[in-house]
Amino acid sequence: MVRRPLLARAGGLAIGLAFALPLAILGVRAFADTWRAPALVPQDWGLRGFEAAFGGGATVEAFGNSIVVALGATALALALGWPAARVLGERRLRRPGVVFVALAMPLLVPPYATGAGLTEWFIRLRIIDSLGGLVLAHLTAVLPYVVLVLLAGFGTKVTELEDMGRTLGLSPARRLAWVTLPSVAPTLAAATVLGFLVSWSQYGSSLAVGGGLPMAPLVLFPFIGPDPQTAAALSLLYVIPPILALLVTARAASSPL
Secondary structure, three states: OOOHHHHHHHHHHHHHHHHHHHHHHHHHHHOEEEOOOOOOOOOEEOOHHHHHHOOOOHHHHHHHHHHHHHHHHHHHHHHHHHHHHHHHHOOOOOOOHHHHHHHHHHHOOOHHHHHHHHHHHHHHHOOOOOHHHHHHHHHHHHHHHHHHHHHHHOOHHHHHHHHHHHHOOOOHHHHHHHHHHHHHHHHHHHHHHHHHHHHHOOOHHHHHHOOOOOOHHHHHHHHOOOOHHHHHHHHHHHHHHHHHHHHHHHHHHHOOO
16 A cells, blocks of 8 residues: 555655746746747757846846835735734634725735826825835735735634733743744745735736836736747746745744744
8 A cells, every 4th residue: 555655745746846847848948049849849059038138237127126125015014914914813803804805905906907096196205116116006915915814823822822921921022022923933924925926926016106117027028929038038037036935934934933
């Protein structure tokens, strides 16, 4: 009889290969200077895609802007979403449905429509085409995801552990560092990486609010049809920050704080 751990490993390997195969094909396409059908492998290999991607100099700036905005929007969403997630997770509200609907409202319309609605106000506030404006625009999409994921980490067990810490004389800061954060670390890590990914992939709001600033999705999109090789090269670069974020948060979730 085949052992269950072996079946689990085989299933995990199959799922991993299914996710890795498109990236492998993307990697081949990024280095294929010439790849004409019906050939199964490229006829010529080279770095033309990467040279075109970095030729204008906007790519580095775009990726830097996207990282700064994603980190800023995620940090702000965690700070604002923590109290709301705690109240919802501990079931303090009798009718939380209204709060859930309010949180989901920005997700019910296309991101570009949300960004277009914010543009007029951002122009008045003089934060249009700025990193600060992009952080606030991305926050409208990031905050609902962060709150909905983070609230799963709170409940009666966390409250009981905090009460024990209070009984033992721990100050609020020490209860937060020694009790609350370790208790919700996996959920906090999941909320962090999800918030980063949501902000990182924002095309519509970035175009509407920060059209004057280069962002990673805005740089990638024009190459998808006319130049597949450059699009593949940019796509390989595009997935590096999310993969690093996944690795860092996975390690943070499994390590004691």
